[in-house]
Structure formats: structure tokens, C-alpha cells
Amino acid sequence: MGETKANLYSESFQIEGGNFNSAGIVSTSIKSILKKLGIPGDIVRKAAIVSYEAEINVVSYAKKAVVNLTVKPGAVLIDVIDEGQGIPNIDLAMQEGYSTADHRIREMGFGAGMGLCNIKNYSDDFHIASEVGKGTHLKMTIQTPST
Amino acid sequence: MNIEAIGAALGLEVKCGRESLGKNVTGGYTGDLLSDVMGNAKEGYIWITRQVHQNIVAVASLKELAGIILINACEPARETLEKAEAEKIPILVSDLPAFELSGRIYNLLTSGS
Numbered sequence: 001m002g003e004t005k006a007n008l009y010s011e012s013f014q015i016e017g018g019n020f021n022s023a024g025i026v027s028t029s030i031k032s033i034l035k036k037l038g039i040p041g042d043i044v045r046k047a048a049i050v051s052y053e054a055e056i057n058v059v060s061y062a063k064k065a066v067v068n069l070t071v072k073p074g075a076v077l078i079d080v081i082d083e084g085q086g087i088p089n090i091d092l093a094m095q096e097g098y099s100t101a102d103h104r105i106r107e108m109g110f111g112a113g114m115g116l117c118n119i120k121n122y123s124d125d126f127h128i129a130s131e132v133g134k135g136t137h138l139k140m141t142i143q144t145p146s147t
Numbered sequence: 148m149n150i151e152a153i154g155a156a157l158g159l160e161v162k163c164g165r166e167s168l169g170k171n172v173t174g175g176y177t178g179d180l181l182s183d184v185m186g187n188a189k190e191g192y193i194w195i196t197r198q199v200h201q202n203i204v205a206v207a208s209l210k211e212l213a214g215i216i217l218i219n220a221c222e223p224a225r226e227t228l229e230k231a232e233a234e235k236i237p238i239l240v241s242d243l244p245a246f247e248l249s250g251r252i253y254n255l256l257t258s259g260s
């Protein structure tokens with residue numbers, strides 16, 4: 001359930017790993033929430049791109065995740081915390097074209113090795129931390145024009 | 148130029164999203180890798196692809212693309228059509244391969260109408 005205080009909104013979502021049929025639902029919800037809050041279109045589109053790529057990675061490589069969306073004056077924050085295999089080498093994973101996606105994932109057009117690059121390019125601030133066998137935490141910030 | 152006009156000029160079959168055929172097409176992007184389209188297509192573009200599964204609808208909707216054209220007479224999956232109808236994303240089908248279809252659409256969009 002969403003919660004709105006003066007100038008602040010936060011909501012949490014769950015993503016189920018392995019389910020490609022519902023992939024994109026969380027990013028679609030985030031997009032429509034930001035639109036309703038009157039966030040400018042270019043910022044909404046950036047948020048949609050980064051949350052979609054993070055969501056697809058959870059569906060592709062993790063068991064499940066919690067996504068926390070926070071809108072505060074000056075910024076949209078999207079945190080994706082998953083439980084799963086984790087990333088052994090983050091520098092390698094961040095390289096464009098590097099992917100461990102299997103045949104089934106590639107057949108659907110995922111696994112180009114561009115997801116983390118898109119996240120980095122379309123967020124104003126991006127942090128990634130991961131522990132093998134535990135999971136991965138992405139922190140993405142998109143700045144909004146403060147009024 | 149809107150999608151309806153592109154469809155008529157190239158004899159494309161409209162599969163769904165008829166109510167959005169009037170959307171103005173600002174450009175196009177051709178590709179089968181979803182992250183490539185996510186990163187590089189722009190709002191209002193028409194997307195030319197051979198991907199037929201339902202994830203293409205989320206990409207088109209999140210990127211606010213004008214619509215999707217499937218090449219080589221590819222048939223969209225049933226769930227793809229249902230989702231696209233719900234999201235009001237037009238899906239059209241062409242008999243042409245990606246290279247030829249992209250070239251023709253490029254010519255239509257740049258011939259200054």
C-alpha cells in the first residue's frame with residue numbers, strides 16, 4: 001500500500017524470480033505511480049528503464065526481491081534487494097556484453113549483457129553490492145528538478 | 148506520419164491496438180535484444196522486431212513506443228496480443244525481413260510528409 005506524506009511517497013513491491021510472464025509488472029506500477037505524482041516525463045522514463053532492467057535481472061538470476069520506491073523532494077530512489085546467487089565479479093558483470101544468461105533467457109531477447117549498463121547510464125547515482133550465495137542490492141537514484 | 152498511414156502504405160496486417168493507430172511516429176528502431184531497445188529507442192518510435200513473446204509489450208509500454216511491427220510474417224503469441232490490447236499498444240505484421248521493412252519505413256518517415 002502506498003503512503004503519502006507531504007512531499008514524500010514510498011511503496012514496496014515483491015518480485016518473484018523465474019517468472020517471465022509477470023516480468024515488467026513492478027516497473028509498470030512504478031511508472032504509473034510516478035506519472036500520477038506529476039513527476040516530469042523524462043524522469044519517469046528513466047525510472048522505468050532502470051527498474052525494468054533490475055526487475056528482469058531478478059527474474060533471470062535471483063529467487064525473489066523486494067523493491068522499495070521512495071519519492072522525496074529532488075529525487076526518486078529505487079532499491080532492489082534480492083535473495084539469490086549473487087554476483088561473483090561485479091566489474092565483469094558491469095561490462096557491456098557480459099552475460100551468463102542461458103539459452104531460454106536469450107531466446108526471449110534478454111541476456112544481451114546491457115542491463116546493468118542501462119541502469120548505470122539512466123540513473124544519476126547507482127550503487128551495487130552483492131554477496132555470492134546471498135543476493136544483490138541495487139540502489140538507484142534519479143534526480144528530479146527541485147521546486 | 149501515424150501508424151495507420153505506415154500500415155496502409157506497406158500493406159501491414161493490424162493484429163491489435165487499433166484505437167492507438169493514430170499515434171504519431173517520431174522515428175523507428177530495429178532490434179531483437181530487449182535491453183538494446185530499452186536503452187536506445189525513443190518515445191514515439193515504431194519498433195521493428197522478430198520477438199513475439201509478451202515481454203515486448205512491457206518494453207513498448209515502458210518506453211512509450213508508438214507500436215511494434217513484427218517482421219517475416221511472425222505470429223504474435225496469444226498472451227502478447229491480450230497484453231498489447233490491454234496496454235493499447237498496436238502490433239502489426241509484415242511479410243518483409245527486418246532490413247527491407249526498416250528501409251521502407253525510413254523512407255516513409257524521411258520523405259517529408
Ligand SMILES: Nc1ncnc2c1ncn2[C@@H]1O[C@H](COP(=O)(O)OP(=O)(O)O)[C@@H](O)[C@H]1O
Pocket residue numbers: 053057058060061062082084085086087093094098099100101110111112113114115116117136182
Ligand atoms: N540480481 C542478480 N543476481 C545475480 N546475478 C546477476 C544479477 N544481475 C546481474 N547479474 C549477473 O550480471 C550479468 C550481467 O547483467 P546485465 O548487464 O543485466 O546483462 P544480462 O542480464 O543481459 O546478462 C548477468 O548475466 C548475471 O551473470
Ligand SMILES: [Mg+2]
Pocket residue numbers: 053056057111113114115116
Ligand atoms: Mg539483465
